[in-house]
Amino acid sequence: MRNKNKYVEREFDELCIFCHFAHNRDEETTILKQDEEFVCFRDIDPAASHHYLVIPRDHIVSCKSLNRSHIDLVERMAKFGKEVLLDQGITDMKNVRLGFHQPPFISVGHLHLHVLAPASQISTHMQHKFTPGTDRFITVRLANKFSSYFFFYHCNVFFT
Numbered sequence: 001m002r003n004k005n006k007y008v009e010r011e012f013d014e015l016c017i018f019c020h021f022a023h024n025r026d027e028e029t030t031i032l033k034q035d036e037e038f039v040c041f042r043d044i045d046p047a048a049s050h051h052y053l054v055i056p057r058d059h060i061v062s063c064k065s066l067n068r069s070h071i072d073l074v075e076r077m078a079k080f081g082k083e084v085l086l087d088q089g090i091t092d093m094k095n096v097r098l099g100f101h102q103p104p105f106i107s108v109g110h111l112h113l114h115v116l117a118p119a120s121q122i123s124t125h126m127q128h129k130f131t132p133g134t135d136r137f138i139t140v141r142l143a144n145k146f147s148s149y150f151f152f153y154h155c156n157v158f159f160t
Contacts, residue, residue: 013059018110022057033084038077040084043114047126048097050088050117054081060111063100063138074113078140081115090117097122097130099139105129113140 013019020026022039032052033040043051054077060066066074078098085096097119100111114130114137116122122130132139 011059013110016059016108016110018055018108018112019059022055022059022110033080033087035080038080040080040115047130048116048118048122050085050090050115052081052084052115054084054113054115056111061109062106062111063102065111074140077113081113084115085117092118095119097132097139099130099132099137101129101137102135105136 012023017026021029021031021041024031029041031039031041036057038054038056040052040054043053056073056077060070081098082093082096085093090096095118097114097116099114101107101114106112116130119130128136130137
């Protein structure tokens with residue numbers, strides 16, 4: 001008998017909690033938005049009043065796992081995150097921070113985009129985790145400002 005869940009056929013890591021979220025195998029996490037490619041939910045340790053995570057359904061370990069073929073994926077993740085903010089009533093997209101932590105600064109080994117708003121109200125004790133342009137936090141805005149390749153350079157991705 002074929003499983004009716006259309007997301008089960010995607011790559012899945014049984015030990016990854018985010019894979020469980022991405023494949024609707026966790027009943028406790030509230031999913032704010034999902035489509036064929038992404039899932040969004042609230043961060044369990046929010047740094048701002050709106051702090052969400054966008055994850056791909058496919059298991060990708062971190063931004064260090066990305067290559068040139070993933071540029072569009074990163075751009076779609078950012079767009080999806082902004083859509084969630086709009087759905088949540090956030091309209092000032094100038095006061096938003098979007099970005100990735102890279103190893104060793106990740107808590108879950110599944111690519112996840114942090115979506116924070118208002119960025120001006122990120123809690124003081126969490127600022128160090130979400131400072132743009134640092135090795136700890138690679139922002140999508142910074143990447144888009146210079147080029148998609150800037151983002152991949154800072155995630156130390158080597159192109160083959």
